[in-house]
Amino acid sequence: MIHRECGILKTTYEADMALYPLPIAKYAVAAFAVLFFLIVPLMLHEYFLSIANLVWIAVIGALGLNILVGYTGQVSIGHGAFMSVGAYTAANLATRLDAPWPVNLLAGGLMAALVGAIVGIPSLRIKGLYLAIATLAGQLIIEWTINHVTFISGGVQASIEVPRPRLGPYVLSSQHAMYYFLLFFVVVAIVGTMNLVRSRVGRAFIAIRDHDIAAEIIGINIFRYKLLAFAISSFYAGVTGVLYTYYLGIANYEQFQIGVSIDYLAMIIIGGLGSVLGSIFGAAFVTLLPIVIRYAMEAFSGVLFSQATVHNLIPALRLTLFGALIIVFLVLEPEGLNRLWRNIRSYFRVWPFAY
Amino acid sequence: MGDWQFTALLLSNGVLIGLMYSLIALGFVLVYKATDAVNFAQGEFVMIAGFVAVGALTVLGVPLWLSILAALVGMIAFGFALERVMLRKLIGRPVIAIVMATIGLAAILRGLGPFGIFQGTRPLPLPLPDEPFVLGPLFIPPIQLVGGLVSLLFLAGFGYFFLKSRKGIAMRAVADNQQVALAMGINVERYFGVAWAMTGIVSALGGVLWGNMLGVDVNLALVGFKVFPVVILGGLDSIPGAVIGGLIVGIVENVAAGYVDPFVGGGTKDFAPYVLMILALMIRPYGIFGKRIIERV
Secondary structure, three states, X not given: OOOOOOOOOOOOHHHHHOOOOOHHHHHHHHHHHHHHHHHHHHHOOHHHHHHHHHHHHHHHHHHHHHHHHHHOOOOOOOHHHHHHHHHHHHHHHHHHHOOOHHXXXXXXXXHHXXXXXXXXXXXXXXXXXXXXXXXXXXXXXXXXXXXXXHHHHOOOOOEEEOOOOEEOOEEOOOHHHHHHHHHHHHHHHHHHHHHHHOOHHHHHHHHHHHOHHHHHHOOOOHHHHHHHHHHHHHHHHHHHHHHHHHHHOEEEHHHHOHHHHHHHHHHHHHHOOOXXXXXXXXXXXXXXXXXXXXXXXXXXXXXXXXXXXXXXHHHHHHHHHHHHHHHHHHHHOOXXXXXXXXXXXXXXXXXXOOO | OOHHHHHHHHHHHHHHHXXXXXXXXXXHHHHHHHHOOOOOOHHHHHHHHHHHHHHHHHHOOOOHHHHHXXXXXXXXXXXXXXXXXXXXXHOOOOHHHHHHHHHHHHHHHHHHHHHOOOOOOEOOOOOOOOOOEEEOOEEEOHHXXXXXXXXXXXXXXXXXXXXXXXXXXXXXXXXHOHHHHHHOOOOHHHHHHHHHHHHHHXXXXXXXXXXXXXXXXXXXXXXXXXXXXXXXXXXXXXHHHHHHHHHHHHHHHHHHHHHHHHHHOOOHHHHHHHHHHXXXXXXXXXXXXOOXXXXXX
C-alpha cells in the first residue's frame, strides 16, 4: 500500500525498531536501488560518475564518524588520520605482499580500528574539549609518523602506487566499475550502521551520549563501549581510506591531513548528528560544494576576475563558504539537513489538510 | 662548540620562543576563563592581526606605530563583533558546537587570506637589529628578546588585572558562576565581549611579533597549533599556567629538535609538544595550574 502514517501510532517496540516502518519505505528503498544501480550509472557521463564515486567514499567515512560523534557523543578530530592508517596498510600489503583487495580492505580497516582504539584510550578519562584536543594530537602524531617513517610511507614522497582492484579476471579500472565497487560498500555500510544503532551496542552508545554516568549506573561498561565506538568508527575510516586509495590508485598522506578530519566533521554537522540519512546528505553536500563553486566561479569568472586568479581563488572560496556554512548550520539549524528533510516530509505527510 | 654550550643555546632559545607561545596561549586562556568557550581559531586571529598590520604598513603606507595601533584597534573590534554575531548565539550549547563554530571561523579567516589586499608573503619590519646579541655561548635574536619581554609584560598586566581591578574581579566572577554573577548585577554578556576583545589585543601583539619572525602570510596561522600543548600543560584557565606551559613547550621542542632532528630528518618541533601533551592528558588532564573540574567517567 502506498500510504503514509498520519501520526505516531506504534504500539510495540518491534514496530518502533523496524527497518521499514511502513510498506512505502520498502518501495522507496527499491526505487532508490533502481535509481542508483541502473539509472545513474547508465545515464551519467564518466566525469560525473567520478564525482559520484567521491560522494560514495565520503558517505562511508561520514557514517563512521557519525557513529562516534553523533551516536556516542565523543568528539574526534582524527578521522583523517585513521583513514591514512587504512590507506597505508592496504598500500603496503598490496605492493609488498601482492595481497588481493578484500584482504587489504579488511586489514586496512582492522589496523585503523586498532589505532583508533588506542587514540580513544584518553576518552576514558577525559571528554568534550579535552578529548577533541587529544584526538587532534592523535591526528598530528599519526600524520608525522607516516610522513617520517619510510617503512610505512615508502620513501620521501610518502606516496605508494597501488594496482587496480581486480574481481576474478576483471580489472576494475573504469569509473563505471569503480561505481559499482564503491556502491556495494556504501550499501553494506548503510545497512551496517542502521542495524548497529538499533542493536544492543548502538543503544549503549546512545545511552553514553545522552548521559554517561546514568549509562554506567544501568550497567553499561563505559570503558568497553567507548573503545568499541572508537574502533568501529575507525574501521569505517580505515575502509574509507583503502577505498579512496583504490579510487586514486595511490596512497598519499596529503589526502588525509587535518583538513580532511574537519571536512568529515562538517559533513556530519551539516548533515545532522546522530542520523544515518544525515551522514549521507552531509557527505554529498560537502563533496559537491567545491565542484559547484568551481562551476559557478567559471561561469562568472570573466565578470569579476581573470581566469588565472579564479583557479587560485577556488580553494580559498571553498574554505570560506565551508566555514560559513558550518557556522550557519550550527547557529540556525543544529540538527542539520536531516532536520530540514524531516520538516519537509512532515509537511507533506498530511498534505492537503492542515492537520 | 661544546656540548653544554649547545644545550644552553637550545634552552635559551626555548625559553624565549616559549614566552612568545605564552602570549598567544594567553588569548586562548582569557576566553576560556571568562566564557567557557574554546577558540580553535587562535592562530587565525594572530594571522589576521598580522595581515592588518602589514596591510596598513605597506599598502596604506602609514608609520609603524600607527599600523600596530590599527592592528590593536582592528582586533578589539573584531573580538567584540565576533562575540556579538556568533558566540552569543552558542551559549549553553554542547562543546562540539563551539569547537566546530571556531573551526568554521578558522576556515573562513584562512579562506579570506588570498582575497586580502596583498598576495604572497610580506615582511613586517620592526626597528630592531638583525644581528643576535652574543652572551657567552648564547645567541639571542633581538626579536625573540623583545617578544619574550612583551609577553612577560602582558602576562603580568593581565595577572594584575584579574587579581586587583574591579573589571578583572567581575570577569572572574563571570567565569566562576554566570548565574551568581548575574544576580550580583554584573553584565555577563558585556564581559563576554570584553574577554574576546582582550583576546584580540593579545592576538594583535602576537601577530606583530610572530609576523616579524615568520613573515606575514596564511601560514602564520599555523602558530595556533602550538597553543593546545601550551594550554593543556599549563591548565586551560590559568594565566601562570600559560607562562609555564609556554616555557615547557618552547624548551621541549627546541631540545627535541636539537637532539632528535638529525636522526629523523626534521619535523620534531611540531611533533614533540603533542607527545608531551598526550602524556599530560593521561596523567594530569587539568594541567599544572588548572582547576580540577574534570569529570571522570
